[in-house]
Amino acid sequence: MGQANGLSRHLANAYPGGILQFLNRNTRAIGLGDRVFTKAILVCGIAIVVLLLGIFVTLMIESLPAIRAFGIGFIGSKNWDPVAGAFGGLPFLVGTLITSLLALGLAVPFAVSIAILLGEYWKRGPHAGLLRSAVDLLAGIPSVIYGFWGLMVLVPLVRTFELKIHVAPYGVGIFTASIVLAVMIIPYAAALGREVIELVPADLKEAAYSMGATRSEVVRRVILPHASSGILAGILLALGRAVGETMAVTMVIGNSNFLPKSIFSPANTMASVIANEFTEATDEIHLASLVEIGLLLFAVTIVINIVGRYIIHRASVEA
């Protein structure tokens, strides 16, 4: 800034009459740069929308044989028989929804607690840094490592637990998959939650304190309501991640293509069946059915997004 001023002063001294002209040309040049920049970001933005539509259209086209063969019944049918060429997506839809929601149920108390702790109680200091790094690191671990950990550590523990409560002691299944998923999604919900809690205006909190509120009352009555839409957004982001997770789930869910009978049953998810059967699916209808599962997964993600936006909107209006 100072440099530019110096330059124009120098130019004004050198070419007293030409300064206006120079500045004019200069602003025109900036204007051109500005227009190019605007165009560039616009193109990038549109490209993403086009890409999204492109993926949707590709999934539609590739799954056409299955859509034609099974119609809307695909979603309601629980029969998945690659040998007979009969396909239905219900077990995978149910498997995905149950594991994701159960994982969310397990993750939310932890995520919100961590968010409050980091956003309100431990704002700085080495202990805060340690916890924050730990949570961030949790998000960076590759999912195959989580799967491995689940298989080696969780499966025997869950098995022991299942033996105690007298259900079939497989160790793998919906319950184990949900625990692994819960650990995986905690950082997503916690990080966003922490940020919005930090943004709660200090004067609101101080007003509450001045009226004699205790710290936990401030958290419950002031901070949480004020930050609720952001916390919900974080939880939703986490749900989206849980719905699409593939590798870790495949390793511990038991990959059984039946409708689960309980939360300890082996099951399968949409992402998992695609990962399992895609490479060796040579039959056209098998391949198309797997793509249709992908389309279904896409649709579930969109529904979660829309419902999420609605909830966030309502929460922010109330707050």
Added chain:
Amino acid sequence: MKFVLGVALGASLFVAVGIAQVFAFQDELVGAGATFPYPLYSKMFDAYYQQYGVRINYQAIGSGGGIRQLMARTVDFGATDAIVSDKEMKSMPAEIVHVPTCVGAVVITYNLAGKDSLRLEPDVLADIFMGKITSWSDPRIKATNPNLHLPQMPIVVVHRSDGSGTTAIFSDYLSKVSDAWRKKVGRGKSLSWPCGLGAKGNAGVAGLIGQIPGSIGYVELSYARQNKMPVAAIRNSSGSFIFPSIESVSVAANIDLPDDTRISITDTPAKLGYPISGFTWLIVFREQAYGDRPRARAYRLARLIWWMLHEGQRFCTPLDYAPLPQGALGKAEKIVKSIVFKGEPLLKQ
């Protein structure tokens, strides 16, 4: 002085190797397909490169992918553990041939404390995997294992969750020995399993079996041998209980074969053959002149396959694959000789 000489020698060697690599890069063949023979193929291709300077780029993307890539003519050869079906053969742009390269087997492995050498009848095996026999103390298991103390423990079936040639061979065998299996489940790379847990890959199945007492599952022979897993003997069609081994698997393939070798050898009639065995094949177009392929490239491919059938076979046993028996080798040689370029056979020996 010696040091300087050494450095100079090293540097020139380095440059020479570099140049050799640049030239070798042109001598490249591309293949894709089965994961099952991948350790063997990568060893073979490495040795072939050392000997002839022809680099072979093999991508183990699965048999299905190999078939699709060959169909699209993006690779010189495909590799598959399951016969390319008649339907797929018809959708190929031209005639393809199957060349068997070695014999693999599917072994039954299990988790029972301190008890090896389980013996199983074929129909008992089928009923276990159909969920009809659910306890280790079942009299039908006891009948063939009088000396084993079998606990009153539920059987947990573990199967592959990913589509695989291993599952194809296993289900092909069960379809031959059990009518109920054939009608209810059938044969294929992915199945609608009547019961049990699914795990991804040999490692996944082995991992679950290691975790769950009382479990039973199937993995490839080489995987089981390298990981020293307990394996069951299966009664073959001649009535003997046969343990899976390099010899018993090779013997299983030593039977009358059709000229195109497109045959399932499960439930083999060979007296001492292990019944859950199968070939793994390379697949190539019989007419190699397509696209802008030079004759030299086609010739290189034919030479490579010929080498794999002969010198290359010595790598099978150390890596726990069964080499081709004599009869199969004879058929395979004829098939390689039938590969042509513009109608002219590429190999004349």
